[in-house]
Amino acid sequence: MGFVRVGIIGCGTVGTGTAKLLIQNADLIKKKTGIEFKLVKVADIDWERKREFEVPKELRTTDYKEVIDNSDVVVELVGGKTFAKKVILEALEAGKCVVTANKHLLAEEGKEIFEEAKKRNLFIGFEASVGGGIPVIKALREGLAGNKILNILGILNGTTNYILTRMFEENLDFETALKEAKEKGYAEADPSLDIDGWDAAHKIAILAMLAYGGYLDFNDVYVEGIRNVDKLDVELGKELGYTLKLLAIAKKVDSEVEVRVHPTFIHSEEALAKVSGVYNAVMIEGDFVGKTMFYGQGAGSHPTASAVVADVIDAGRFLLCSSKVLPPVNWEEGELKVRKNFYSRYYLRFDVPDKPGVLAKIANVLADYNISIASVLQKEMVCKIAGREGETIVPLVILTHKAFEEDIQNALKEIQKLPVVVDKPVLIRVEEEAY
Amino acid sequence: MGFVRVGIIGCGTVGTGTAKLLIQNADLIKKKTGIEFKLVKVADIDWERKREFEVPKELRTTDYKEVIDNSDVVVELVGGKTFAKKVILEALEAGKCVVTANKHLLAEEGKEIFEEAKKRNLFIGFEASVGGGIPVIKALREGLAGNKILNILGILNGTTNYILTRMFEENLDFETALKEAKEKGYAEADPSLDIDGWDAAHKIAILAMLAYGGYLDFNDVYVEGIRNVDKLDVELGKELGYTLKLLAIAKKVDSEVEVRVHPTFIHSEEALAKVSGVYNAVMIEGDFVGKTMFYGQGAGSHPTASAVVADVIDAGRFLLCSSKVLPPVNWEEGELKVRKNFYSRYYLRFDVPDKPGVLAKIANVLADYNISIASVLQKEMVCKIAGREGETIVPLVILTHKAFEEDIQNALKEIQKLPVVVDKPVLIRVEEEAY
Ligand SMILES: NC(=O)c1ccc[n+]([C@@H]2O[C@H](COP(=O)([O-])OP(=O)(O)OC[C@H]3O[C@@H](n4cnc5c(N)ncnc54)[C@H](OP(=O)(O)O)[C@@H]3O)[C@@H](O)[C@H]2O)c1
Ligand SMILES: NC(=O)c1ccc[n+]([C@@H]2O[C@H](COP(=O)([O-])OP(=O)(O)OC[C@H]3O[C@@H](n4cnc5c(N)ncnc54)[C@H](OP(=O)(O)O)[C@@H]3O)[C@@H](O)[C@H]2O)c1
Numbered sequence: 001m002g003f004v005r006v007g008i009i010g011c012g013t014v015g016t017g018t019a020k021l022l023i024q025n026a027d028l029i030k031k032k033t034g035i036e037f038k039l040v041k042v043a044d045i046d047w048e049r050k051r052e053f054e055v056p057k058e059l060r061t062t063d064y065k066e067v068i069d070n071s072d073v074v075v076e077l078v079g080g081k082t083f084a085k086k087v088i089l090e091a092l093e094a095g096k097c098v099v100t101a102n103k104h105l106l107a108e109e110g111k112e113i114f115e116e117a118k119k120r121n122l123f124i125g126f127e128a129s130v131g132g133g134i135p136v137i138k139a140l141r142e143g144l145a146g147n148k149i150l151n152i153l154g155i156l157n158g159t160t161n162y163i164l165t166r167m168f169e170e171n172l173d174f175e176t177a178l179k180e181a182k183e184k185g186y187a188e189a190d191p192s193l194d195i196d197g198w199d200a201a202h203k204i205a206i207l208a209m210l211a212y213g214g215y216l217d218f219n220d221v222y223v224e225g226i227r228n229v230d231k232l233d234v235e236l237g238k239e240l241g242y243t244l245k246l247l248a249i250a251k252k253v254d255s256e257v258e259v260r261v262h263p264t265f266i267h268s269e270e271a272l273a274k275v276s277g278v279y280n281a282v283m284i285e286g287d288f289v290g291k292t293m294f295y296g297q298g299a300g301s302h303p304t305a306s307a308v309v310a311d312v313i314d315a316g317r318f319l320l321c322s323s324k325v326l327p328p329v330n331w332e333e334g335e336l337k338v339r340k341n342f343y344s345r346y347y348l349r350f351d352v353p354d355k356p357g358v359l360a361k362i363a364n365v366l367a368d369y370n371i372s373i374a375s376v377l378q379k380e381m382v383c384k385i386a387g388r389e390g391e392t393i394v395p396l397v398i399l400t401h402k403a404f405e406e407d408i409q410n411a412l413k414e415i416q417k418l419p420v421v422v423d424k425p426v427l428i429r430v431e432e433e434a435y
Numbered sequence: 436m437g438f439v440r441v442g443i444i445g446c447g448t449v450g451t452g453t454a455k456l457l458i459q460n461a462d463l464i465k466k467k468t469g470i471e472f473k474l475v476k477v478a479d480i481d482w483e484r485k486r487e488f489e490v491p492k493e494l495r496t497t498d499y500k501e502v503i504d505n506s507d508v509v510v511e512l513v514g515g516k517t518f519a520k521k522v523i524l525e526a527l528e529a530g531k532c533v534v535t536a537n538k539h540l541l542a543e544e545g546k547e548i549f550e551e552a553k554k555r556n557l558f559i560g561f562e563a564s565v566g567g568g569i570p571v572i573k574a575l576r577e578g579l580a581g582n583k584i585l586n587i588l589g590i591l592n593g594t595t596n597y598i599l600t601r602m603f604e605e606n607l608d609f610e611t612a613l614k615e616a617k618e619k620g621y622a623e624a625d626p627s628l629d630i631d632g633w634d635a636a637h638k639i640a641i642l643a644m645l646a647y648g649g650y651l652d653f654n655d656v657y658v659e660g661i662r663n664v665d666k667l668d669v670e671l672g673k674e675l676g677y678t679l680k681l682l683a684i685a686k687k688v689d690s691e692v693e694v695r696v697h698p699t700f701i702h703s704e705e706a707l708a709k710v711s712g713v714y715n716a717v718m719i720e721g722d723f724v725g726k727t728m729f730y731g732q733g734a735g736s737h738p739t740a741s742a743v744v745a746d747v748i749d750a751g752r753f754l755l756c757s758s759k760v761l762p763p764v765n766w767e768e769g770e771l772k773v774r775k776n777f778y779s780r781y782y783l784r785f786d787v788p789d790k791p792g793v794l795a796k797i798a799n800v801l802a803d804y805n806i807s808i809a810s811v812l813q814k815e816m817v818c819k820i821a822g823r824e825g826e827t828i829v830p831l832v833i834l835t836h837k838a839f840e841e842d843i844q845n846a847l848k849e850i851q852k853l854p855v856v857v858d859k860p861v862l863i864r865v866e867e868e869a870y
Contacts, residue, residue, distance in 0.1 A: 017723070021581050021723050022581075025581055025582070025583060025722070025723075028583055029580065029581060031648065032580055032648065033580065127578070133579075133721075133723070133724035133725065133727060134727055135573075135574050135577070135578025135579065135727075138570075138573060138574070138577060138578045139570050139573070139574070139578075142570070142573060142577075142745060142748070142749065143562070143570025143573045143574075143742075143745050144568075144570065144741060144745065145464065145467055145468065145744070145745050145748045146456050146457075146460055146464060146740075146741055146744030146745060146747075146748065147460070147741055148460060148463055213466065213467065271706075271709065271710075271730060274706065274709050275706075286568075286741060287460070288452070288456050288460075288568070288737040288738065288740055288741040288744075289568035289731065289732070289737070289738050289741035289742075290568065290731065290732045290735075290737065290738050291731065291732070292568060292569055292570075292729070292730060292731035292732075293728075293729075293730035293731065294727070294728075294729055294730070295706060295727060295728035295729070295730065296724065296725065296726060296727035296728065297724070297725045297726070297727075300725075302723040302724070302725065303723065303724050303725050305581075305723055306579060306581055306582055306721060306723040306724035307578075307724075309580070309581030309723075310577060310578050310579065310580050310581060312581075313577070313580045313581065314577065321756035
């Protein structure tokens, strides 16, 4: 029977859930693992605040160093970048294993942390940083370890998925759906980290690094949020058999990787399209396993604590193993080369006057850029465009075959200059790899 | 850099896929794990047969003992019970770690094997025994290790899911859908292991043992297949908002567990209901994580090989760890007590003459057994009952609230004796825990 001392730094939403789990399920965990995980210290700056679970008085401290000194496994749950990084590096320097849920920090400055852990041959767990309670990091590191990972498609942010679900199901516009999300507590007062795609981008950056075995410059990740999604496109897409999701995508293309987050159409019949509300899901395709999907609650105190504790247990097993074999993870590739000129299908919407010859003009430009058209939808529906109230302006939707992003962007610039196009064209990428 | 010798016994569908994976992705696995996994021997009785992948001649043998002698990890992929058990026990006795995909053997005689492995503190991997390539055993053992598992609902057999999907989508009858499944290669010539629920039962027995930490007498598992599913019920259920699935269920109820496989209605809007065709999915609910779902290909050479190799890698990490810490698994509970009088909602169909007073008679009997009615559907639709062609016989569907199985069975026996009920009533359990 082993014995492992666990300390938590940051007793907020996730920290409180983790303390609760470690105390409440202590016997169960001991039975399952043969190891006693003892919560020995919890640090926070404010112990006056009421919490969902009362951390026993004798475990509380305001000094994070006390946690590091007294634990074998240090759990960082303060969030933010500066102080969290300091905590993690100090814990590693003190020879302690680390568990963190800090996607922001790992995505942007993970390299320094992972290198430090590797140098010292210490376990660093970050299951809770992606997909809340869903054990997707473990799946990628271990469960699918024999596979070459072909691509990853994730719905990794509950707030945006809730909003898009409501827009799709109830034909709400973005602002109304966001307001509803705030009222339900699914969106924060300042929702920009979620709405603008940054949270999902942090998570897919972490998955991409793991899947492709190298570090990523987070600035290379293409990030586009859902703030400008027009309900008209949600509706037109629905008619074409597509559901709009904020997809986080990582793909290996030759020696490069594509890592991107943007509103994406996927076939409404596919499993990912059916992930609704605040749930998260990650589809991973491997060369042998084919397509697998992992689904669950992507956030919240208890689900996230479940992931943190899974890591704590792995850290404990690691510590009790004298020869210290780390779980499979390969940073051998060094820096990953990120490809920005991605290759995708596109949904394009142009608002145009309802007269002959318009489609031909647009199609000509697309042809010039080697973009081939898969289908066209012209609706008998009038767009209201400020300043052009007298005219009959209709939406013209073009679905393309696979094309290069740069070609599409250049073609759009040119099309926009055509006098027949009355507004900025809408571009939404279409993902056929989903299922 | 560690070095681990791997041997395979049984080079059929899964064995061939495993050999292919280990050889084809050898460099990748070495990079990821820092361990060299070398396939050293493969045993089969027939090396004349053409295979998807040619095992190098120098690795082939017909003598399984040669595999055991030369490997650190022995992979048993012969299937069946007698010889496979002998192979596994001999490998363990020789101090070798074992990986197997043999659900049949583990479900029925797992105790002896697990005890032997435990006694010798040897790793035994069986990820491939449930859900093909889906890393669900790992999720249960490790990814969700901090949780008390509340319930598990699985679609664990692709053949039956394909048939039920076709019945639901195209309104086919069972025989037609089965014929189609055979033509597509999704059902074997003798499909009874699948169709009658045994394969799913083997898998849920394994998951139940893991989740609840004790052994199970396989004879205690309630198993009912899909052979007698009437397309009329699939259709009526659909109208009521339900999809029929062959669900494998494990639940903890007080100090007992329910472990059962039967056709089950679940809400059509739930994620499990949308798992169609040959895909598998497992929903696991834990006290902290809430509901999670794992989805993927439940069979086939390559997906199953992916799971086998994940176990081989874990075995290798275990071997290189001198203090040998086994992954969390708790057999502490000893024998699990299986509860047979389960508690569920029910869909009941009675074929009755279209006259007043019939419902009252049936409802009276149900009330006598404390079964309360949630809703009633009487269709203006005529059932064809042999011998009663002259009468107008209609299906009367009753959905109950939660009730005990024994009460339902006793009530049905009594109702069947009522002169108004012209045929054996249909009973289908309804699961509300799904999502
Ligand atoms: N919430 C989720 O559902 C979720 C899901 C996945 C991952 N995560 C990640 O988990 C981490 C924690 O998130 P959270 O939601 O739990 O955040 P939170 O509720 O804001 O908790 C952070 C806690 O850390 C405390 N803290 C701040 N500075 C400290 C210091 N110098 N010393 C000690 N304690 C300090 C804060 O105290 P005061 O507030 O009292 O100042 C607060 O109680 C973040 O990295 C987040 O991205 C969260
Ligand atoms: N197929 C799947 O998709 C799948 C999925 C999950 C789990 N599984 C499990 O994986 C296991 C293997 O399944 P499989 O589909 O690969 O079966 P399979 O195709 O029938 O392969 C079994 C192989 O073992 C060989 N064998 C039989 N007796 C032997 C002996 N005494 N010494 C050496 N080799 C011997 C057979 O040889 P001959 O045929 O030449 O006699 C055959 O090549 C089973 O336990 C099964 O339940 C299979």
